[in-house]
Amino acid sequence: MPNDSLEKLTQAANSYKAILNSMEEWVVIVDHQAKIFFINRPYARFLGVKADDVKGKKVTDVIENTRMHITVQTGKAERLSFQKILGSNMIASRFPIISQGNIIGAVGTVIFHDTHEWKQINSHIKALLAEQDFFQQKARSTDKSKNGANFHLNDIIGDSQIMKALSTKVTQVASGDVTVLIRGESGTGKELYAHAIHQLSDRADFPFIKVNCAAIPENLLESELFGYEEGAFTGAKKGGKAGKFQLANGGTLFLDEIGDLPRSMQAKLLRVLQDREVESVGGIKPTPLNIRLVTATHRPLESLIESGDFREDLYYRINVVSLTLPPLRxxxxxxxxxxxxxxxxxxxxxxxxxxxxxxxxxxxxxxxxxxxxxxxxxxxxxxxxxxxxxxxxxxxxxxxxxxxxxxxxxxxxxxxxxxxxxxxxxxxxxxxxxxxxxxxxxxxxxxxxxxxxxxxxxxxxxxxxxxxxxxx
Structure with a gap:
């Protein structure tokens, strides 16, 4: 071992000797030849040896089932591994000591002196995490009950120029009631931007309702969007059910994957947007609507128009302001x-x-x-x-x-x-x-x-x- 490396080990051990000896955790330090350089008193006491007597001895001759010599050889840390010493199951960790790219030794610790102690600590940590998760979920649930939107603009990660420009545009359009079409490949975060637009708008205290047009069967889509009256069809719920449009009244309706909306539903959606009123299935009296519409798609709507799969008049109705989200590449x-x-x-x-x-x-x-x-x-x-x-x-x-x-x-x-x-x-x-x-x-x-x-x-x-x- 180079003299300067030996000096560094000596200085470090001397500096922390009093602290290491007062710790309940057991600590051992070995040099580059896996010989014991330092062992604290609690560890030596358990092993039934004197710290000074084992200094300079091979760690494998002093500590049963040790892997400190392997850590010195490989330079790889080992965390929370089982080690049996004098008949007791311990949980030990080992870390290489590296100086200027060279392995000059290793330090090992025994944090849990038996598996029962580890299980007690593990149970305690799980209880704390469960408690933390409960309060976080409660906070999210309380926040969600206000309007249904869970994300703000500052929740969107990105410092690149293209993302800064996009955030500026979102801030500009969010304050108005303009209809927004969010375009982008799958996985680019279109729903997050819909949430952010609602949170930045004057409608933030009112409902944010989202619908995935691709996830609802075509035969249920009309009743899901527009609601239904009691007795409208077999199996209709007593008292009827409000649709997503009625639930979003006063707030924002987010139609995700609108490019997958069946052609039969596109005409009905266009009618609702033009008349600003909705009539539930089986109903006879339309309900006036006061909503902001935000839509999103990963599909090329222009190509769908050419193939006849998407109505051109609906396209112009929803594409008032377009936000294009950049792919990660x-x-x-x-x-x-x-x-x-x-x-x-x-x-x-x-x-x-x-x-x-x-x-x-x-x-x-x-x-x-x-x-x-x-x-x-x-x-x-x-x-x-x-x-x-x-x-x-x-x-x-x-x-x-x-x-x-x-x-x-x-x-x-x-x-x-x-x-x-x-x-x-x-x-x-x-x-x-x-x-x-x-x-x-x-x-x-x-x-x-x-x-x-x-x-x-x-x-x-x-x-x-x-x-x-x-x-x-």
Missing amino acids: ERREDIPKLADFFLQKLSRRTGRRAPKLTVQALTAMLAYDWPGNIRELENVMEAAFYTSHDRKIPLSLLPAQLATAPSDYQASQAIPLTSLKEGTLKEQLNEAERSIIQATLIECGDNRTKTAKKLGISKSTFYEKLDKHGLS
Whole structure:
């Protein structure tokens, strides 16, 4: 082991010796040869040895079933693994100690001294998470009971120029009562924008009612939209039932996947929109309507008009203001923030610390075209979150189609400096520095030495900056 590495271990151990000896958790530190460098008193006491007597001995000769030597060899952390010591089932964790890219030792901890203790803590955590989830659901339920809209414009993730421009347009059109058609591929977040439009409008205190035109059978669609009177048909509910149009009165009606609306229903919908009144199935008296209509589709309505599958007059009625949502491949610079958002969301749900993407994994994600857009990205992050055993998500945990980034893909395309956030000069400089380091890492294939050299800084300074920006 180099002398400077030995000195670092010695300094660290001496600095924290009093603290480590006072902890209930058991701690052992080994050097690069897997020899015990330090063991705290509680651990030594359990093993029936003196801390000074075992210093310098191979850890495998002192601790039963240890894997500390494997951690030193592989450099891979092992978290919360079972280990049997002196007849007791323990739960231990092991972490490599890395200095300037070199493994100089490892530290091991035993947090739960038997499985019963772990089960007690686990039950306690589950109870806390259940309590937290209850209050969050209650809050969501209370909020939803106000109007039915669950999302605001600030819930939409994206700092790219195209998303900023879209948010500006949404803010401009939301305040009026103009009919809006939201267009975009599947998974781009069309429903979120419909919610946001309602929340920003003067109708925010009134109902937000959504209907997926593709999910309701054609024979039920009329009664679902317009309601029905008692006795209107066999099986009709006593007293009748209000339709989605009646429920949305005063508020916003969101018709999702309107491109899938059957031709027979398009004429009836057009009539309702023109007359601003609706007559329920089996009814004789129309009900005046005061609603705002927002529609969405992933289908090319112009092509449907040419094929005769969509009415041209209805198209002009719903396409007063059009919002086109960009696919994820057209705003790649938002991918890191979106990925982190989904990982943090899973972290809050499970109580587990969110892992970070490695540079290779992020490079592949930035190069991938994401045909399923944000919904596909969320699914990929969820799978990687639950299959990762370390605090990082390597390329190997991503789907096979993401494994290889196109050779002509440039890092400068992935992380443009033009997408800097607003803030103080210091904040913007930090963001710029992080973007430059991340882009250079990608260009250098995650070669840390080459990256430091290209940036013109020493390796020690480079590793400090990696830690500072959470890129290590």
